[in-house]
Amino acid sequence: MTDIPIYLNSKDQIEDFLRINSMSDCQIDVNNGRTYADGKSMIGLLSLGLFRPLQVSLIGEEDKVKKLFNAYKQHNLTVPN
Numbered sequence: 001m002t003d004i005p006i007y008l009n010s011k012d013q014i015e016d017f018l019r020i021n022s023m024s025d026c027q028i029d030v031n032n033g034r035t036y037a038d039g040k041s042m043i044g045l046l047s048l049g050l051f052r053p054l055q056v057s058l059i060g061e062e063d064k065v066k067k068l069f070n071a072y073k074q075h076n077l078t079v080p081n
Contacts, residue, residue: 025060
């Protein structure tokens with residue numbers, strides 16, 4: 001399992017995040033510190049209260065997880081270090 005902090009600050013970022021996740025067969029869990037949601041569910045994401053840092057847990061084969069992480073970085077979804 002790989003945990004990644006992300007920001008979803010705009011409608012476009014939310015759409016990018018869901019599109020990237022929908023193309024993966026990894027399990028993607030998102031949490032806001034209290035509640036977990038499926039990272040492939042628009043309703044689940046909206047229930048978390050967006051526009052603040054979220055924690056994404058990626059569960060799957062290492063190469064597929066790495067591909068997801070790189071896609072998040074490419075779309076500026078990860079929290080800068």
